Amino acid sequence: EKSEFGVVGLGVMGSNIVLNLADKGVKVSVFNRLSKGKKNAVEAFLRGEGAGKKILGFTNLKDFAQSLESPRKILLMVKAGDAVDEMLRGLLPFLSRGDIVIDGGNSNFKDTARRLDELEDSGILFVGAGISGGEEGARNGASIMPGGNEKAWGKIKPYLQKIAAKLPNGEPCCEWIGGGASGHFVKTIHNGIEYADMQMIAEIYQTMRKSGKFSNEEMAEVFEKFNRGKLESFLIEITAKILRHKDENGQFSLDLVLDAAGQKGTGKWSVESGAELGSPISCIAEALFARFVSGMVEMRKSGARIFGSECKFNMPSGAMGAVLENALYAAKIIAYAQGFSILSAASKKFGWNLNLGEIAKIWRGGCIIRAKFLDRVTEAFSADCDLENLLFSEFFAEEIRSSVNSLREVSSLAAQGGISMPAMFSALAYFDFVRQTESPSNLIQAQRDFFGAHTYERTDAPRGEFFHTKWE
Ligand code: NDP
Structure with a gap:
């Protein structure tokens, strides 16, 4: 039986999000890279906090991708920057058109805009989701700001809203923000x-x-x-x-x-x-x-x-x-x-x-x-x-x-x-x-015109008309 949702990166945020999803009855696959000299994070997680839950663990991206039902829904929770590009490059050969990758890290929105462009032809639906709330939010309910390829939203909405914080009236603190890099910008x-x-x-x-x-x-x-x-x-x-x-x-x-x-x-x-x-x-x-x-x-x-x-x-x-x-x-x-x-x-x-x-x-x-x-x-x-x-x-x-x-x-x-x-x-x-209708910036405009002939607009002429004065 395949998993509904995949999470890449079992750091502080990733592991808590996985536990949050598992609590809500979601079957999750997790991936973390193996590093020389470091303990196997996946094994440690499945033996520790993740024990006895519906979680499948992988240290191989191909097996991880194959364990997910179609279209795949994968949340990257890795260090912002190069790690996101590395993981995307590693995953891409094992993904199909219509699969969804969400970057949930604190990525620079300019990187998110670039990744959206780069992934456009691949048919992968990319989402940049800002997640706030730290460790506690990841575990018990975060504030989530997803934006990017809107075709992904209907498919990921139930999962992201499940792990989001809830307002006293039950509404989740997670709604679609908009296109492009808007999620990470917000x-x-x-x-x-x-x-x-x-x-x-x-x-x-x-x-x-x-x-x-x-x-x-x-x-x-x-x-x-x-x-x-x-x-x-x-x-x-x-x-x-x-x-x-x-x-x-x-x-x-x-x-x-x-x-x-x-x-x-x-x-x-x-x-x-x-x-x-x-x-x-x-x-x-x-x-x-x-x-x-x-x-x-x-x-x-x-x-x-x-x-x-x-x-x-x-x-x-x-x-x-x-x-x-x-x-x-x-x-x-x-x-x-x-x-x-x-x-x-x-x-x-x-x-x-x-x-x-x-x-x-x-x-x-x-x-x-x-x-x-x-x-x-x-x-x-x-x-x-x-x-x-x-x-x-x-x-x-x-x-x-x-x-x-x-x-x-x-x-x-x-x-x-x-x-x-x-x-x-x-x-x-x-x-x-x-609240100032008389700012001192008339003086700044006059100075600019004095030393650089930058011209200025006048209070007694329409906006957009420019004047120059010989001040000396
Ligand atoms: P951690 O340092 O706890 O975990 C980082 C994760 O990224 C680890 O799984 C690590 O794997 C993996 N990783 C790092 N470099 C690479 C790489 N080159 N290739 C593959 N995997 C890599 O970070 P957090 O969980 O705290 O943060 C994850 C993201 O969430 C970051 O973008 C962070 O800014 C953001 N965030 C963090 C919050 C917080 O309060 N901590 C709040 C909101 C967002 P390995 O163990 O193998 O190094």
């Missing part, structure tokens, strides 16, 4: 928003820490309170847990973590896309750059030697909880507005016809940025799918009006106290720019 921007979200939470942590008025446990209480209100989200929830955690010596574990943030590429790809599409995702960019600065540990030591590292946040502690909550909420809405704007820009440029409300719904469960307020994002885009900017929707405009003054207050106190707050400062700067 996952990339999801991760970009995650960068901004995390950086902003870290900036709030810094204000509390530098106010000198909160112990780690008291900070945990503040985040727990946030998590019972409008900021309710996975990242706030784990922040509270991290702050409370103590090691075996009774020391707070967070205090022992080196302050140099790592990254794997999706933040960088988001920011590159922002530049390519002319989409100002400044909060994501600042969050990415903040990780770079954090990594320059030695340089920061030199900076501290030269300028001193003291900083403080001066606000009565009784007032802080509510003000920080509002400030973070305003900044977060602005970061998400930027994230949805770049999705909209890409959708127009590549003709993907993205359903932004549906994307917010997919992000509502299973993934790292899952948050209560995404329901409101879905509502805003359902009410108006051509919404120019999420900030302009009735609901979010009102939320911003009532919370932005807290963002101003926190930003000014941070600035005065010498606390670096790149993501939240840039959220505020973006907000004040998008």
Whole structure:
């Protein structure tokens, strides 16, 4: 009897997805390459976690492919990059027209676009699916963003929706995103928003820490309170847990973590896309750059030697909880507005016809940025799918009006106290720019015309008519 579904790659994500599928009664074939000096991952899996389930294991791609019913449905869960191309090349001779290959890794969407082109003539239906939720999501329900060859969707939908997280009303956090590389692009921007979200939470942590008025446990209480209100989200929830955690010596574990943030590429790809599409995702960019600065540990030591590292946040502690909550909420809405704007820009440029409300719904469960307020994002885009900017929707405009003054207050106190707050400062700067009918960019145009004769448009002439002035 053949398997219904195949998974290539038994790493953290692959093995948990296989167990998730097996729990749902799906008969699965698995493949992992054999490497010299490494234990046989397939054998180890079938003896360990995979024991006693309807799982067939292979270390040979031909046997693996032959064990699958037609049309084959194969999920690649290997390292992003060359490994995906290697596996595709290896599998291709054993596949037939109409078979489906899904790349579920964190692939660069440009690679996904290339692979779609390369596979076009082979008749293989290729899908690039962004998967979020880490190990836990893979095992118990992930947020899944599939895009690519739409002919594949009907056949893979039951499987992907089975392993997806479910909303309280039972809806799966997995819907068809669109054509081309849209699935991996949406996952990339999801991760970009995650960068901004995390950086902003870290900036709030810094204000509390530098106010000198909160112990780690008291900070945990503040985040727990946030998590019972409008900021309710996975990242706030784990922040509270991290702050409370103590090691075996009774020391707070967070205090022992080196302050140099790592990254794997999706933040960088988001920011590159922002530049390519002319989409100002400044909060994501600042969050990415903040990780770079954090990594320059030695340089920061030199900076501290030269300028001193003291900083403080001066606000009565009784007032802080509510003000920080509002400030973070305003900044977060602005970061998400930027994230949805770049999705909209890409959708127009590549003709993907993205359903932004549906994307917010997919992000509502299973993934790292899952948050209560995404329901409101879905509502805003359902009410108006051509919404120019999420900030302009009735609901979010009102939320911003009532919370932005807290963002101003926190930003000014941070600035005065010498606390670096790149993501939240840039959220505020973006907000004040998008409501500005008199930006200072007239001066920039004049300067460009002065030194380069680049010409400029005039306020008293129609757009598209260009003028040049001899400034000297
Ligand atoms: P792991 O490092 O745990 O596993 C990687 C898998 O890829 C292993 O099965 C490995 O096989 C295989 N592999 C690596 N190089 C090659 C190659 N050249 N040819 C064939 N197989 C290869 O990674 P994860 O499971 O964490 O991640 C898999 C994918 O999912 C990545 O793209 C990752 O970015 C993405 N992802 C990860 C998340 C996470 O939280 N971990 C969340 C969402 C997506 P071997 O053991 O033989 O080296």
